[in-house]
Amino acid sequence: MNNHVTVLEIEGNALLHNLNYFKQKLQPETKILAVVKAFGYGSDGVQVAKFLEDKVTYFGVAYTHEGVALREAGVKTPILVLHPHIQNLQSIIDFRLEPSLYNFNIFNAFLQLAAQTPLFSYPIHIKFNTGLNRLGFWHTDVPKILTNLKQANHVKVQGLFSHLAASEDLEEMDFTANQIKRFEDIVQQFNTHLGYRPMLHILNTSGVVNYPNAQFDMVRIGIGLYGFGNDEKETTKLKNTHNLKSIISQIHSINPGETVGYNRAFIAKETTKTATIPVGHADGLSRKLGNKKGFVYVNNQKAPIIGNVCMDMIMVDVTRINCQEGDEVILFNTQEMIQHIADISETIVYETLTVISPRVKKILKE
Numbered sequence: 001m002n003n004h005v006t007v008l009e010i011e012g013n014a015l016l017h018n019l020n021y022f023k024q025k026l027q028p029e030t031k032i033l034a035v036v037k038a039f040g041y042g043s044d045g046v047q048v049a050k051f052l053e054d055k056v057t058y059f060g061v062a063y064t065h066e067g068v069a070l071r072e073a074g075v076k077t078p079i080l081v082l083h084p085h086i087q088n089l090q091s092i093i094d095f096r097l098e099p100s101l102y103n104f105n106i107f108n109a110f111l112q113l114a115a116q117t118p119l120f121s122y123p124i125h126i127k128f129n130t131g132l133n134r135l136g137f138w139h140t141d142v143p144k145i146l147t148n149l150k151q152a153n154h155v156k157v158q159g160l161f162s163h164l165a166a167s168e169d170l171e172e173m174d175f176t177a178n179q180i181k182r183f184e185d186i187v188q189q190f191n192t193h194l195g196y197r198p199m200l201h202i203l204n205t206s207g208v209v210n211y212p213n214a215q216f217d218m219v220r221i222g223i224g225l226y227g228f229g230n231d232e233k234e235t236t237k238l239k240n241t242h243n244l245k246s247i248i249s250q251i252h253s254i255n256p257g258e259t260v261g262y263n264r265a266f267i268a269k270e271t272t273k274t275a276t277i278p279v280g281h282a283d284g285l286s287r288k289l290g291n292k293k294g295f296v297y298v299n300n301q302k303a304p305i306i307g308n309v310c311m312d313m314i315m316v317d318v319t320r321i322n323c324q325e326g327d328e329v330i331l332f333n334t335q336e337m338i339q340h341i342a343d344i345s346e347t348i349v350y351e352t353l354t355v356i357s358p359r360v361k362k363i364l365k366e
């Protein structure tokens with residue numbers, strides 16, 4: 001059992017608020033796929049999925065084992081595995097996961113396995129590259145895909161989808177419009193030859209905000225669910241879901257001239273009261289936050305991180321803060337704090353959230 005004292009609280013109410021915020025931007029019939037990959041963006045994908053299970057149509061994960069973990073926890077909702085591999089296709093079937101097939105290697109391997117098993121009308125999703133140039137078939141592959149599908153009633157094309165490269169960037173509107181156009185052309189070819197209509201989807205969170213006309217049948221919401229829109233204004237309408245908390249393990253009084261932490265990076269100019277907190281870079285707190293670049297809150301007051309961030313601990317300056325060993329410490333509990341940490345760490349909030357390590361205990365508060 002994980003009884004680590006540094007805890008990430010996942011705010012259930014905030015997840016619901018954010019989900020409803022996006023729902024209200026959608027056509028009533030548009031379905032939602034909640035993205036819970038990477039442990040639910042650094043929280044706990046299983047707890048988040050169980051909490052949202054009857055409120056979304058699909059869950060999305062990156063890798064097969066992430067989907068298996070959801071099934072093993074009893075999640076019954078359809079799960080799209082965005083990036084499976086040939087080695088894992090048997091697990092996909094065993095756990096009733098729905099694969100995204102993105103090239104002929106994995107597409108043909110799945111058709112073969114489906115025929116051998118045999119499966120009947122097993123839901124598959126076909127992913128198209130329309131400009132991100134990461135994962136997906138090219139539009140020129142469509143005739144061959146359709147030919148291979150004709151020979152197989154073992155699968156059914158549940159979905160056709162693509163992913164935008166710059167949905168948050170309004171300077172790239174022409175590029176994005178072109179991606180959407182390419183996707184529509186691909187869909188058109190399927191509609192002419194398939195004989196039934198797969199579900200279509202292309203939008204992620206910022207796509208929903210900027211391209212509401214491209215909702216198709218479903219949208220895939222990740223970062224928005226966890227409290228971040230594509231700009232500050234949007235973010236203020238969302239609620240923070242990730243609260244990272246710890247406690248003070250020990251308080252020291254340091255004389256002028258003494259130093260704190262590895263490499264003696266902090267030198268006390270005056271008598272300094274320091275608090276040691278059990279969270280470090282192994283928990284996902286960037287080393288860039290050391291040496292007063294980052295801060296925490298102790299009893300509602302800002303305490304700068306002094307010296308270098310250690311693997312398992314940080315030390316903060318609490319000289320002017322009334323506090324005791326055992327008191328609560330807030331590492332972050334607002335989007336502003338998370339954004340600030342991302343800025344100082346020279347990264348984006350996606351990374352600041354997803355690097356929170358498995359060692360941190362995760363508790364979803366309903």
Ligand SMILES: *Cc1c(COP(=O)(O)O)cnc(C)c1O
Binds near residue numbers: 037163206220222
């Ligand atoms: C991660 C991911 C998403 C979610 O993107 P957000 O920007 O977090 O909403 C959607 N679609 C695909 C294919 C992804 O990989």
